[in-house]
Amino acid sequence: MSRRREVIGLVMLLPAVILMGCSDVSLPTDAPRMSASASADLAKGSDHAGAIIGHDSCDPASFNAVLGPNACAKPGGLTFQALIAELAATQTVRSWRFNPLQATTHAGEALLVKNVGGVEHTFTPVQQFGGGFIPDLNALSGNLVPAPECLNVPALDFVQSGGTSLISGAALAAVADANGIAKVLCCLHPWMRSEVRIK
Numbered sequence: 001m002s003r004r005r006e007v008i009g010l011v012m013l014l015p016a017v018i019l020m021g022c023s024d025v026s027l028p029t030d031a032p033r034m035s036a037s038a039s040a041d042l043a044k045g046s047d048h049a050g051a052i053i054g055h056d057s058c059d060p061a062s063f064n065a066v067l068g069p070n071a072c073a074k075p076g077g078l079t080f081q082a083l084i085a086e087l088a089a090t091q092t093v094r095s096w097r098f099n100p101l102q103a104t105t106h107a108g109e110a111l112l113v114k115n116v117g118g119v120e121h122t123f124t125p126v127q128q129f130g131g132g133f134i135p136d137l138n139a140l141s142g143n144l145v146p147a148p149e150c151l152n153v154p155a156l157d158f159v160q161s162g163g164t165s166l167i168s169g170a171a172l173a174a175v176a177d178a179n180g181i182a183k184v185l186c187c188l189h190p191w192m193r194s195e196v197r198i199k
Contacts, residue, residue, distance in 0.1 A: 050103045052184055052194050054159065056117030057095040058083075063119065073161040074118030084140070091142040091191065098123075098184065098194040106199050107173065110166040113184075115159040122157040122187040124149055125167060125175045132187035143190045149175070150187035157187070172196055 057076030064071050066080045078086075078095055086093050096117070105111050113123040122132075130147035131138030138144060159165050172182040176198055186192035 050105055051112040051114055052103055052123060052196075053099045054113070054115040054117055054121040054123065054186065054192065055095065055097050055099060056093075056119055056121070056189075058118040060118065072118040076118050087137070087140040087191075091140065093189070093191065096189055096192055098186070098192050100194065102195050102197065104197045104199060105169070105172065108169040110168050111172060111184075111196060112164065112166055113159060114164045115161055118161050119188075120158055120160050121189065121192065122150075122153055122185075123159060123165065123167060124153055124157045124185050124187050125171045126150070126183050126185045127175045127177070129183055129185055129193050130190065132185070132190040134188060137188070138190060141189075141191045147185055147187070147190075150185065150190070153187050169198075172198060 057078045058072035058074070059076055059079045059082075060072040060074075062079040062081060076095070078093070083093055083096070103111065115121050124147075126147040126149045128147060129143075130145050130150070131141070131143035132146060132150045133153065138146060156165065167184065176182040180198040182196045182198060184194045184196060
């Protein structure tokens with residue numbers, strides 16, 4: 001099968017896989033990794049350091065036509081078909097990213113996360129970068145082995161368009177390596193990632 005036919009086949013399969021993946025999200029079973037209401041925590045003056053911002057540029061007409069109503073809640077210029085084509089060609093999508101690529105926080109402090117894009121993203125602390133829970137997007141992005149944390153994503157890791165949350169200091173510490181580096185991954189779009197240095 002040619003690469004072009006593989007991409008076309010994946011484009012046809014992705015909507016069902018994406019929607020099935022979102023419906024199978026499990027509830028958290030461990031100590032809270034993220035806050036259910038970041039805005040309430042921020043209003044109370046919770047300690048947090050810096051932020052990771054999730055960006056995307058989804059085109060509502062094409063994303064909503066493929067994935068269903070309100071899949072993309074904010075105007076952007078990248079069509080669903082263009083996202084798949086760019087991902088197939090480069091294993092990443094330039095306009096879909098976390099900023100900064102490297103953040104810093106102090107031990108015990110929470111980290112603010114904000115989704116300024118049009119689609120839902122997860123901000124999941126992981127020990128090692130890898131794939132997410134959508135096999136076709138893993139294959140297109142070259143992340144064939146899912147990060148274990150992405151196989152059982154807590155519901156609170158999902159942040160809707162325009163939403164904010166906090167990753168707890170304990171959750172970052174739990175995945176940090178010997179150098180104090182924790183990794184944060186979008187389990188929907190596994191090329192979106194950031195490293196957090198804990199000081």
